[in-house]
Amino acid sequence: MLKIKGLKKQYGKQIAIDGVDLEVKRGETIVIMGPSGCGKSTTIRCINRLTEPDAGEILLDGQSVLSLKDEELRRFRRTIGFVFQQFNLIARLTVLDNVMFHLVLAGIPRAEAEARAKQALAKVGLTGSEKKYPSALSGGEQQRVGIARALVSNPQLMLWDEPTASLDPILVGEVLEVMEELVQTTKTTSIIVTHEVGFALKAADRIVLMDRGRIVESGAPQVIFNDPQSEIGKKYQRLIAC
Amino acid sequence: MFKFFRDGFYRDYIILILVTIIVGAAVSSGVAWAVDSYFGDTIQDVIGDNGEYDLILHVREASKEAALRELERIADQQFKGAVINQTISVAGQANFLFGFPQEAKTEDTFSRLPSIFNGVPGLSSYTVIVEPSVLVRGVHPSVSQTLQQRFSQLDGVDFAFKDGKNMLVVLESAEHSKAVMNEIREILKEYQVLEVRFPIGFEVDVQKTAHAVMEVLKEQAKSAKLSNVSSAEYGEELDALMKTLVEMRHFLLSYASKVKITLNHNSNLVVGEQIIVQGMSEQAPIKGESIAPDHVVIEVLDVQGNQAQGMIVSGSIAEAGEVLVQAGYKYHSDDLVGEPVGEVQLENERYRLNYAISESLRLLEELDELSVEAAVAVERADAVLTTFQEALMQLEVLQVQMRQLNEGLAENGAQSTSEQLIISLFLNGLLKNIAKSGSEGAAEYGLDSLENLDVASMRSSLGSISEQISNVQEIDVQAIINQIVDIRDSLPELDDEEIGKSVRLVDNYIGGQVIPGERIQILVENATIDEEKVEPLIREQLDNQYLNTYTISVGTVNPDTRTEVFRILKEVRATIAGILSIVFVGVFLMLDHASIFSTLKWIRANKKASKNRLVRYFNPVMILGVIVGTALLTATYTLSRAAIPYVSMSTVLIIGAVLGGLIGMFSEKFSPVHADEIMAGLSLGLSNVQIMHEIVIPASRPGLLNLLNRTKQRF
Ligand SMILES: Nc1ncnc2c1ncn2[C@@H]1O[C@H](COP(=O)(O)OP(=O)(O)OP(=O)(O)O)[C@@H](O)[C@H]1O
Ligand SMILES: [Mg+2]
Secondary structure: OEEEEEEEEEEOOEEEEEEEEEEEOOOOEEEEEOOOOOOHHHHHHHHOOOOOOOEEEEEEOOEEOOOOOHHHHHHHHOOEEEEOOOOOOOOOOOHHHHHHHHHHHOOOOHHHHHHHHHHHHHHOOOOOOOOOOHHHOOHHHHHHHHHHHHHOOOOOEEEEEOOOOOOOHHHHHHHHHHHHHHHHHHOOEEEEEOOOHHHHHHHOOEEEEEEOOEEEEEEOHHHHHHOOOOHHHHHHHHHHHO | OHHHHHOOHHHHHHHHHHHHHHHHHHHHHHHHHHHHHHHHHHHHHHHOOOOOOOEEEEEEHHHHHHHHHHHHHHHHHOOOOOEEEEEEEEOOEEEEEEEOOHHHOOHHHHHOHHHHOOOOOOEEEEEEOOOOEEEEEOOOHHHHHHHHHHHHOOOOEEEEEEEOOEEEEEEOOHHHHHHHHHHHHHHHHOEEEEEEEOOOOOOOOHHHHHHHHHHHHHHHOOOOEEEEOOOOOOOOHHHHHHHHHHHHHHHHHHHOOEEEEEEOOOOOOOOOOEEEEOOOOOOOOOOOOEOOOOOEEEEEEEEEOOEEEEEEEEOOOOOOOOOEEEEEEEEOOOOEEEEEEEEEEEEOHHHHHHHHHHHHHHHHHHHHHHHHHHHHHHHHHHHHHHHHHHHHHHHHHHHHHHHHHHHHHHHOOHHHHHHHHHHHHHHHHHHHHHHHHHOOOHHHHHHHHHHHOOHHHHHHHHHHHHHHHHHHHHOOHHHHHHHHHHHHHHOOOOOHHHHHHHHHHHHHHHOOOOOOOOEEEEEEEOOOOOHHHHHHHHHHHHOOOOOEEEEEOOOEEEEOHHHHHHHHHHHHHHHHHHHHHHHHHHHHHHHHHHHHHHHHHHHHHHOOOOOOHHHHHOOHHHHHHHHHHHHHHHHHHHHOOOOOOOOOHHHHHHHHHHHHHHHHHOHHHHOOOOHHHHHHHHHOOOOHHHHHHHHHHHHOOOOHHHHHHOOOOOO
């Protein structure tokens, strides 16, 4: 479904990713792991072009993502769900509006948008919080709003950029639960950047390890963690052992 | 960057700019107009409607009731239908507006103003505000008559009249104002007063000098009509004051101690330098040592060859009765005695005057006593004379009797010789005694000389003496004495130091001022003379390197008071509008445009770095800021009809550009970007214009952009 070839991105002198190749099949759940600054975020941001890569190719169902222009690009983005580490909710909108506003702006009638939004909020366990503002919610709840917002447009691909990294350890659980539930039940193709090894083991079809802007190893979770080839893989193995 | 505007936001932006300009211009000019009309109304209150009043009479607050009564009487008796109104009081002065009835607005009325309002109690001055009119200030007296006539004959002019040094040209209607002002300017250009000023201290013969100056000018401008108008301004107030001051200076100096300095042949002393003498001090100044507090300091006023004159500026010689002659030394501000300069002669005028008066008073008193004594003496002399005369007559009788006795004795024979002797002895003794009682000196004369005394003429001269004495007694000597005592006591008790200070004060005041008799004014008609060109020629002709020449205009044109006030108001209005435009544009650049600029910058930062070097060096957002700032300010400024004095349109352009550029450069400071929200918007497939409408603008500061966005915003 998704084919990434030779993706490169450089910020000034700083090389963020240096030739990433990745293939994702429909319905697959990919977990990307790697040390901080290795280029995980850059890679998944390039997929919906929140970041413009310098070189490489991204094909989605055979169509070049990088050649999309304006309205085509926007239409494409509406089919991709993106969950941010910092939730990135619109502070001045209520929970319900946060989840539905982009549907309305995309031309979906308000009533329908509202119904879908409520459904999505129910899926993440937030029924009853529709009228609240993000600032009145806990971090975990905010992230669940973020997830609902991504889900509501029934995306063909979900991109998660460390969705639990900025949460209290206590709140991480509730988000991971929702994530697991989604991955297991909806079977939406997902690329998840996370440091949660437990979650990766349970939910990932495939784990991709990155280091210094490159993919160093990829394979089934058992394989990666039992018999790592890369240095990073070995580090993770040690981490699990303790 | 322009991609950002492509999907529709450019329309919003253009609307924003237009609305900003319109609102900005409306607000700026509106506020300015409000201020303007507020002041305009206030002025209306103060000086009435156009043409309603002709005069503002300034009256002492205390006399205002009486003044009003008198004004009402004047209106009632001389100007039926005149309007009187009391307006605001300022600084203890009440002000009355006075408007003549239409038919009384004539040259005759206005030239009689001082006499008409002469009797108004407490009147200190008045201001003519007759309208419509043109005011010509500082009309030179030499041409005021001519000008008044010429101005009166101009088209659209009703009449002209003099008001002190000003001339008011009253118009038939306000439309003529501009044309008349221009014509008056042209007329004024035909006259030029060339003034030759001499520095203080030069006394010139006005007639002779003026003649010489005119000779020079004649050479320069053959066709010019020249006349000496040097005295035209005499008697004017300033000159009168100057004259008084100069007189006062003379008076003070004549009253000060006379200081004459005879210079050593090698010492050079200049006017203004100070020298020091011993004065009444115990201790003489010694070169190189510091001066004593009771040493006398003298300022040099004049130097002629080896003679100099000065005045005492510090210290006193008040007790010195006689002329002091002392050695003088240079005195510098270091308080040390300097080089000896010569011999200084100090004479205390006041002491001498005082002495002379006291002496004459004593004399007068003595004279009075003397006359009384003399009168007594004359009386006594008269009595003596009478006795003397009686005695003389008795003596004659006695002589006759003695002769007869002698003869009788001689006839009666020799036996009586001893008797004869005794008798003649007795007679002689008797005679002596008589002479003694008459006058002490008389005895020396003997009887014969006694007979020679002209008693009658003595008596007559005694009579005339007595008459003179009684004349003297008739004079009221006491009154004279009192008078002189008064004079003596009224001599101001200034000491030399104080006189010195006063003279310096007067000198400072008149320094650089014109003193009558020390300047020449020549009226030049039909030609224009360049004063700088003739100055060296006149200097040469008069052999005086210190004189200066100036051109004085014979009058300057001003619009009438109201026009002037409203012109200033208009300027104020335009200035306020200008300042408001700048403030307004600055504020709205900050409130509205800063958020757009920040968003643009953020988006740019997320794009691939441009290959274009120009774009990399010149931040396009800053350039957009410069353009928007310039456009906003220029348009707002122009539309609000703003004009700040000394600020040209190009300066306004620059101010706009700088404002816009700065706000473009520091836009994040005014309006930080909510990057995560924009990022979310992008990831959700929102267009730029939607991101602006729903995310950026609603979160930005409330401004016009925010207001306009309300119609677009869906959430
Ligand atoms: N906007 C940017 N400007 C400059 N450098 C950037 C930018 N975004 C990322 N980088 C750099 O690119 C490199 C890769 O960053 P990226 O965010 O992709 O790493 P990451 O693997 O997601 O790290 P983390 O686990 O900390 O999120 C890092 O060295 C980072 O400093
Ligand atoms: Mg990251």
